[in-house]
Amino acid sequence: MANEVKRKIILHWNCRGLSEFPEVIRLHGSHIQEIYLKWNKLTTLPSWIMELFNVTNLYMYGNLIKQLPTEFGEMSQLTVLDLSANKLEQVPVCIGNLSNLKSLLLNDNLIERLPAELSQLSNLEILSLSGNQIVALPEWTGSLPRLKELYVDNNKLKELPNRLTMAAELAMISACSNRLRYLPLNGFLSAPCIRFDANEYLNYVSYPLLFQLLSRLQMTAIHDRAALAFGCFKTHYNTNVLNTNIKLYIEMKGLYETNDDVIIELPRQLLRVHEAHENVTCSLWELALRKVYTERYKHTLDVSPTNVTILYKPLSKNIKPDFTWSSMNYALYSLLTNGPASICVNSQCQQPIFTEAWIIIGISRHAESMITIALCCSKSCATAFATCSNTTIKLHWHSIN
Template sequence: MLKLLIFVQKDFFKYLICFIFADNFLHHYFNNQYIIMDIPSAEILSEIQKKVILHWNYRYLTELPEILRKYGTHIKEIYLKQNQLSGLPSWIIELYNVTNLYLYGNFIKELPSELEQMNQLTVLDLSKNELSEIPVCIGNLYNLKSLLLNDNHLTSLPNKMINLKKLEILALAGNDLVILPEWIATLPKLQELNVDNNSLKELPNRLTLAPKITVISVCSNRLKHLPLNGFLSSPLIRYSANDNINYLSYPVLLQLNTHLSFTWASSINNDVYYRCKTNYKDKFSNMNIKLSLQDNNVLIELPRQLLKVYNIYQNTATSLYELAIRRIYVESFKHTLNLRTNWEVFVNYESMKLAEAFVFEIQNADNTSYNLIINGAISICTNIDCQQPIFTEAWVIIGQLYFTTTLSVALFCQRRCASEFMKRSNPMTVFDWNCVD
């Protein structure tokens, strides 16, 4: 028997009539635009029995049909995008063959704790729902490769997510994140990180040490700077619409330049070259060091880890604290920054197991020092003949390379290294700067 699905256009005298097969009407839904008539149980059962992938998008489901529990244990993928689900039933764990679960565009506020038992899941899409926090149970989905949480109301990430050792794609765009935890960079398989349209003010320094990451997208945030050190995996970084960023570090600028040689990358991030002339004095924090360029009316803000900076004319002794942190670091980690004469950048980082235990002993005595060491140097000295790490003190040179108008900041472990760099920096125009209180 044929039933009708009638779309009523509110402002026009038109009717589009589509025929669907049905045995009866379960209910009608009316919102001044269309009348919806559900698919009957017999057809749902037939669909479940014949398929391993269920495409149930746009069906206005308010809950998962109970019939799926009994007959759907063979199902591998379920698409439930743009429905009206407010949650998932606890019996969803009985669908033990489901590897891909797509819940984009529903009204889900909470997830059942039983979800943590679905260890077979490799893809979980919870984008555009009503989540205010990420359920801790997600941290137990050890086989997840793709976790999509865009367009929710998230303000933080649970530490339990550090267990997602197979995660390759993490999408957090359109939330309310102000900070990302340092441990996010310890996810060994992470390749793509999308945190567009949040309220981030900085990126974790440890992100420079992420071994596999190829794309970092942080557009439309409140960033004032990118990490200063070269990235281990030399990722493409998209950071458009962060109007407070007006400089890049010397190694990061060179790494991004390799990506921008491709037209498609250049069109995405064309402001890498052309943003250094704006003064944002009223938008800077009170705690971080700020430098003013004398001739350019430019004010830049350095990362909060830097506590003291010197210009090339200051022959000041490095503090014992900074020297001690550097010594512990070089004995525990092999971290090098190789800036080739052709401006290629190569970063190497590995843990030296024999000394690593000593680093963890520091945690009990001085948690601040431990965090500095474990999260990595803020930069490796930019002098190509030196591999000293830098944590809280640095000699700073600010300039422009010939191929860009973007300001570039180079950090050095001592005055001598900065002087050596100046002798070789013919392609760079160097600017004088002063610290701003």
């Protein structure tokens, strides 16, 4: 083993029945750059592993690892870490210190949540968490500045973080086989490829996101909903979860033989909704959110059947919590940081929408038999959009909670 270590820079010791990390690597392997110890019987890693200062890629797939030593966080040179198919119930917080990490693979463990320490991974490009027990992703996943690919298939997710819509580099989101009730309503800044098959309670999509999905398929219309996602857009609804969210009862009126009336669930950020004809006053809370947000960010949405253009940028280079921010209600700060639920779909408006919206629900002629929802910031914008847009068959709805 020593001779093999001495003459190699990439060490392949997969399937060797190892129950401990071989100390021969410590003695003779200071030059090793990549280590493959897949399908062994390791339960942890030694504290001296931080002495392997040239290792950039570490593959520990298919072991019995339950925890890592705190010293592991000193391996700041690591760029790839694969701990998939182990016995991790919690993500070791020391991983948050791996400042150069680009790929973190934690598939097929027993993880239920992500620690806040992972938000420090400013160079992370690939985060793969499929096959765990995660119920909710933290909003900060959308603030990882270089995140390009996010894989969270086969978890227990009920929603995706709204802040992902503002992730500048995101090219892929895969969230198949979860428990999603809705996707973010706003368009995504980076227009990523989104895979969300087998989310059986996901039964509608927003107007801006629909056109982003269609543009990804290089199509202007679809006649089969399965082309967007297989196993979604059904009529049934699970009433046992997320009962605090607003739910809307939609009358289909027999438009399609196989479609009964439908219940849809709105994102938890929305606290109050109105029909397009309702002439009510917008809350001061919502108006304050819009005012503060538009003073700090430029966020616009332009939707057409062939293109979705989104612009998002801070108007000030140094937007950080200061005395004014810290004195605000935490909920207000969180809403502003996580971004609006949508931008008003009236192209002449572009106001951000946070907690209150005028909603138009219909069947898009670009996606036959699929429910589409459009959000406006006021009655006047909703009326203008409903009058000028000929893209939907408008449906009647009412709130059931």
